[in-house]
Amino acid sequence: MKRIAIAGILTECNDFTSALITEADFERVELLRGDQMFERTDGVVGGTLTELAKHAEFVPVPLLFTSTIPGGALTDQCYKTFHDEIIERLKAAGSVDGVLLLLHGAAVSVSVADIEGELLESARKVVGSEIPIMVTLDLHAHITEKMVTLSTALFGWETYPHMDSFTTGARAADLMVRTLNKEVNPVQVMARVPVLTSAINASTERPGPFFDLMKKAKKWEHEGKCLSSSVFLVHPYVDRPEMGSGALFVTDNDPQSAAKMAREIAQEYWDRRQEFEPEVWKAEAAIHDAIKNQTGRSVLTEVADTCGGGSAGDCVAVLRALLDIDVNTKAIYPVVSPNAAAIAIKAGVGSEVNLQVGAEVDKKWGAPVSIKGTVLNVSDGHFTYQGGVWDGASGRMGATAVVRVGGIDIVIATFPTYEWRDEQYLSMGLNPSNYQLIVVKNPMNYFMTYSPIANNFYVIDSPGPTPATCKALTYVQRERPFFPFDSDIPGDTVKLYGAVNQN
């Protein structure tokens, strides 16, 4: 019998937002202790458990898994609580043969810059240096040298929009089985380049630079040139040391070829860096263009307020522009504004309300907007995700109201939620097909969701902690020089770490 411990803390942090992540945020979304992890048949937990279940001699030892919607840094107390419980449970589990950690890669706490690296370090102290530790990550992970040197193999999601958390969990579990059966001896090398861009031009499903890089890496993997390949676009809204994007290859005891492949992908990443910077619109210009020049439906994405990237969801720049330009255009808009939601719910469906909307939680990005409208619908804000990392899990907006102002229907939630498709709108009885302008707050999933029903797409440049270009933010910890702050950097920009030394 081989015993495999499984644990994880999965979230993505944003150093430019004000709302810190606490234990309550994890409890609200997903907190599974011990055998409760067996309840998850999908997602990354389901993938690892399903793969291990194929091998009778492998026994999963579930410790603790928790995930939540991105936000600011974890409070140090929150991080310590989950870190300590995982490590205590690992010690209590007794002797194990392997450890699977299901992490994000871009989680930080207020004073710990590399939660994943530190958790690996603590796990290593318990199990020693010989036991394999495999780690699954988002492809928006912030890969530090500590993570590469302390783990046996790191696995990034392969798709963006993220559709493969289950299979990534299965890939990691499969390599764990093969490693412990002594079929392979994994070694890994990461190659990183100083590129910091938003994720807008980084789909793996539509043509573009990231699509090409991922395709090349996966081609080599499918040809058997490596055990695993990952391409990482670092989550650009943490501000910590060792930022950068690039590629990581795991080979069967062949560090030189891992380094060669990782370097080639990272070099191409650097060479194509300009292609990652998006074309953007000011909100007013986009709304005018959509109303006057276009036919059919238009999608405006207020990227700078992406809850899935750690924003509080309470920026209202596009709402302000909509109200100013043409209040009668049929439009739909999402915002997090707990006080406004509470007032609307108290007033009740059919009531007229005067509300201050937005800028309640994170006040750095502009003032709230004053609205006068009618309460159209209220709910407890529960919905079920129809795909993505939380496929099948419930989403919780908390107390939520729809308020109509002219032609604009505003969904006012209490808590931020990740936008996979249009689950939030549908759960409030609103069908996006009924609107001329559909406003969303994400850098990627909007296209997958709305391309069947909309003709025009506008990436909006507005204030917020998840902007379309990183040039809008002031970083303190980032190294210099760095693209796009510095567009030309002389010399070799590729940095290698892991099983080989530089060059």
Ligand SMILES: [Zn+2]
């Ligand atoms: Zn991601």
